[in-house]
Amino acid sequence: MRAFTEERDWGQFHDPKSLILALVGEVGELAELFQWLPADAAADRAREGHLHERAGEELADVLIYLVRLADILDIDLGTASLRKLRSSSSRFPTAQFHGQAPDKT
């Protein structure tokens, strides 16, 4: 992604706010693919065929901007993610949260 950007001299557009807006655009395209599907049939329908391919493209677009954002902010995504998972493991003990989604209200 860094090479792709430099070859086009697009680094000038890649400030954090612009990249987050681009990420939002891709998340929006991902949401559109699934918005009207029945909740309990969505996974099956997206595991093959045209929707599988389209979902792959949109997930990829989200990842690409995420990685670019991490790059310009000197963030090691792998390390940050493992740290976050460890922290979530402590916040949500298996005994207390078994089969129980956190309340977000």
Next chain:
Amino acid sequence: MRAFTEERDWGQFHDPKSLILALVGEVGELAELFQWLPADAAADRAREGHLHERAGEELADVLIYLVRLADILDIDLGTASLRKLRSSSSRFPTAQFHGQAPDKT
């Protein structure tokens, strides 16, 4: 992420539409970190200190739900991303798009 989910029996909550909403929630938290920062100072302020750490946490949260979504949809994120980058390289020839962002209107 798969192990984390199974230990808590949270797979029942992880249909695609729910996971996309969770991803949207994390993208929203990322957006909030940057929304009022001056565009040209945002990267510098986020490259160290408290904002650097907070940005890392939110990027990680986005990645975690993205990976989980790819997992339940049998999507290989790495392959999909390389394919997307190759496709973008063709769509945006360096000569034609040098220093020129694609028009999204």
Next chain:
Amino acid sequence: MRAFTEERDWGQFHDPKSLILALVGEVGELAELFQWLPADAAADRAREGHLHERAGEELADVLIYLVRLADILDIDLGTASLRKLRSSSSRFPTAQFHGQAPDKT
């Protein structure tokens, strides 16, 4: 919203990209309220009690930033919305789309 902004001299922060990021933040909070609810029970649970109140607050936050964005861009939201509904009525003839959601893939 205009008065609220001027009293605090916050107009300096309200360029379009910053306001869209703020809108994204509020949409993210709205998404979090619903993300783990069963799709077919979500409306009933949100029609009263604590979730009803929380949903009202987040919908309001989205509207507030939407109205502010329209204000700084000299957009008449009411006129634009009626025009959009008329245009959608033409694009989706009732006979052809009865009980049939548009395909977004």
Next chain:
Amino acid sequence: MRAFTEERDWGQFHDPKSLILALVGEVGELAELFQWLPADAAADRAREGHLHERAGEELADVLIYLVRLADILDIDLGTASLRKLRSSSSRFPTAQFHGQAPDKT
């Protein structure tokens, strides 16, 4: 919007999670319009011409889904928004927050 929906028998698709995903899709399209514009020129460019029209369409799309969501959840958007503005006025006293954006980190 209610009439538009009923004429097409689309109420079956309008559970809260689906409508929030549709809202996210429209916010994504709005974000795309602005993502690569220079922050300090974005408002001027969007106050007339093609971008003004496109921004109006996307703001309208966001409002339309927002209103529909409020409708199915029995939320009075006007009342909720005035209540939220009053609450924000208390939380952010003009003296303390004059020229000072709230810290969201």
